[in-house]
Amino acid sequence: MSLQMTPEFQHILRVLNTNIDGKRKVMFAITKITGIGKRFSNLICKKAEIDVNRRAGSLTNEEIEKLVAIISNPKQFKVPEWFVNRQKDRVTGKTTHVVVNGLIGKCREDLERLKKVRAHRGIRHYWGVRVRGQHTKTTGRKGRVVGMPGGANPK
Numbered sequence: 001m002s003l004q005m006t007p008e009f010q011h012i013l014r015v016l017n018t019n020i021d022g023k024r025k026v027m028f029a030i031t032k033i034t035g036i037g038k039r040f041s042n043l044i045c046k047k048a049e050i051d052v053n054r055r056a057g058s059l060t061n062e063e064i065e066k067l068v069a070i071i072s073n074p075k076q077f078k079v080p081e082w083f084v085n086r087q088k089d090r091v092t093g094k095t096t097h098v099v100v101n102g103l104i105g106k107c108r109e110d111l112e113r114l115k116k117v118r119a120h121r122g123i124r125h126y127w128g129v130r131v132r133g134q135h136t137k138t139t140g141r142k143g144r145v146v147g148m149p150g151g152a153n154p155k
Contacts, residue, residue: 010057015064016071016100022057029056035085035099036071044070077113126155 013020018033030041045052048066050059059067071076074084074097081087084097086106090113098106114122122130130140 005068006058006143008058009055010059013056013064015068018100020056022055025052026050026054026056026059027052032070033099035097035103040083040085040097043079044074045084047079050087071097 006049009022013022013029015030016033020029020032022029026042027038027045030036030044031038036044042052043065047070050063050067052072054135066114070079075081075095079097084095085103086098087095089106091109111122111125115126116122121131130136134140
């Protein structure tokens, strides 16, 4: 199936402060929004009753508004609680789906909390070394020379 252009076709859509390519299929175009993956985009397309094989540029304004409504309040559209990305927030205790700037802020808050309570993960984030148990003896040296105690330019 070739891409059929109509006069109302949009090559770039602006949704939730993110530029979306109108030539891609809706399900994959929505994944450009930070906090939305393939499975969640598939689910919201089904909830909004939008064909996943349609191109994003052919969506009407009403369909885009419906997608944004589902993304911003998935509980209202009967999306299961285990599907959202912020379950039982430490501060509010609510289950929500956070996207774009909210997601970046929440991640920053989590890291600051880990650093503040001096958790092992927080300390390693602070030091700038690997956090998840990877080996660090020989990998991830960020450009340092192996086996040279004085550095690359000895005097």
